[in-house]
Amino acid sequence: MTVGEPIITVNDLRHTYLRGSPLEVEALKGVNLEVYRGEALGIIGRTGAGKSTTVQHFNGLIRPREKGKVIVFGQDMADPNIDVRGIRQKVGLVFQYPEAQLFERLVGDDVAFGPRKMGLSQAEISERVRWAMNSVGLPFEEFKDRFTFSLSGGEMRKAAIAGVLALRPEVMVLDESTSGLDPRGRKDVLSLIRKGHDEENLTIVFISTNMDDLATLVDRIYVIHDGRTVLSGATREVFAQPEVLRGYGLGVPQITEVMHGLKGRGLPVDERCVSVSQAEEQVWKILSS
């Protein structure tokens, strides 16, 4: 559900790494996108397409220095005088393999890092940490005094996500949060993100190369290819173009491929279907007629 003006606007964004050196790389060549309050947005593209580079502009880690504009909550990110810390509290960014940032001995302490940096009172910090840990499925009482590095991979990832959630941002940007996890871990993380969106009204920006994750998580998708926005629209509409997506090195969920195949055989199905249940209903309608 999107309401009103976008909270993040990206307009013709360019970015070159190591500009001026012989190793310079043009990572972004013209990215356009908008994020609306309360939505679940997906960004897909091959590795190296520019997805991470783009979202690092949302919280000021990278500033627009060439062409292009990035406006976040009304602030022009090219302005050196904006309150970056304030933006970083509002827009939480969880990097790929976020467990690589854990440093405290005890889980609770690590999750508390963000709130502590915000200068909150001890009571508020505890409250935030409790809420964040419970939200990601690491019950506060059970996990707060566990050794950080004794957790399993999936648990460490959740702890890292909790660390960003504890800032109580309005927007959560998650960069490939399911990569490297096994099916159970993936389900866990996807469901906690969904909960965050549905129950806490968090605006979600989810980056992935995994089509199946996006199909059921996000309402709208931007496809980034070679540093540019090449496709955008509702999830179903974007996935309805498997050949185009394949051209960008991406796939569609198997089920969408099946429906496309059936449509090609003349069967009355909606080839924009992205879930197995929807497919089942449609196929059954035909086979039980």
Added chain:
Amino acid sequence: MAEPIIRVQNLTFAYNAQSENPIVALRDINLDIYPGDYLVIVGHNGSGKSTLAKNFNALLTPTEGDVWVAGMNTKARENTLAIRSTVGMVFQIPDNQIVATVVEEDVAFGPENLGVPREEIIERVKWALDIVDMQAERLRAPHLLSAGQKQRVAIAGVIAMRPKVIVLDEATAYLDPVGREDVLRAVRKLNQDGVTVVAITHFMHEAAEGDRVLVLEKSRVVMQGTPREVFGRVEELRELQLDVPQTTDLAYRIHKRLPEFPSDLLMVPEVVDTISEFALRKGVPA
């Protein structure tokens, strides 16, 4: 029938076996892998699959039971080098397998360790890089490659030792779809050339590549069979919280409503064909 190239007999493995809190990772595993097989082992993290893989090349040795590689027992120290040149292993994280600062030099690392004569090393490196399609990058610095490319270099480095078996321990876990497809393509080629493949993965659609699937859960083998046989058991897989390919899921659901509909479909084309066939019987499209 040929001799199995890897034979696992009553294998039980426990971490910290001598301590007060041993962690039993594998219980009483029995398995025969024959030359030319393409075996896929699936299971959750903690199911024991990685532990099993490490028993294949003597990185770990059994707490109880035996593992034989080409007739050599892995417990005998003197066999270790021969075993490791017979069974090559590719690991999850591409960067952490590459030691040299130039691609072709890393591929040469294995053969150099075996004391292979220089001329032959040069030939093997060329051959290995061709198979993984990385010949063009042979003089590049590894840190400039994509993850998929690095993984292919790692595979080249392993096959340059000319192993009879290649074990891929979740080798595609950290790759994007294109990288994964590139790796699978190289592995398919190797299997066609007669190399035995053992692939550990938790991606179900990769399990479809093998001619046999083994499902591990909490240190035991809970299912085995062809991919079709294993995936057809949708309810059990669901209970184990393992993914079922969407194709098989759809086939199964239709099968539940219509028993004549086959439940063990795997590939997109066959699902499309079968549904179309059934639809035709109902006169659709008219």
Added chain:
Amino acid sequence: MEDFEFLRNVTVGQYLPSDSLVHRLDPRTKITVLLLMVSAITFNVSYTANIILLIVSFAYVVLADVPVGYILRGVKPAIPFIIFMSAMQLLFYGGQFVPPNMPSVTLIKWSIVHVTTGSVQLVIISTLRFLQLMFLASLLTNTTTITKLTHGMESMMRPLARFGFPAHELSLVATIALRFVPIFGEQLEIVMKSQASRGAEIAAKGKLQFVQTARQVAVLVVPLFIDAFRRAEDLILAMGSRCYVGGKGRSHMIQLHFKPVDIVAMALNLVFAVVMLVFRNSFPL
């Protein structure tokens, strides 16, 4: 504004590609020349000898097609230190340093301050030496890829392996360390960005922050250490799987071959170094 990008492509001793004579020399030749020149430099303290050595070092830089400005720019950060050291030497080392070729004349003596022609000479010679060594070191690193350098060093140490010296092991240590430098550079960038996203104050580029609390350092250092150990564990398994058992019995794909130009270069340098060493006390001035 913060800038995290400077870590992205960290390499050691920047290699400047070119087709110069020096670039084409065998790395062992260059290492040998460096060692010979360093010996000559170490034992020559007269003005004349050092001018000669400076000219020769400079000639190498020209032969190597390396822009002198590039090297001198590398000296810039060290200038405050050099000035400080020189002042110390000038003021307090008058009594310590006796030039071999001429008597030392006291210019100023007052309490611990003792300036002599000797200490003046010391300062000048030290500066000249610094330049000579900068030119020679740059010669090695700017004209030779790290990979070639490690091969050269391993090759030179190999004869010692017969006596148990871990030649291959050391060179592998160097290679792996170099291989992981850009990886840790990237990893540091990621950790810095991650912590900054959580509200940490990460130092801006260019600002030297010497005073950091242990906690501020831990935020960056702990994850990197953990990462390094994990990678090490993985590497051990990977190397073991590829049958690494140390340097004994290994063959080598990369072979270095001396060309005539290498022999000539080493011979000429040997003669030069020997002459400089033998006559080190005979130079006027």
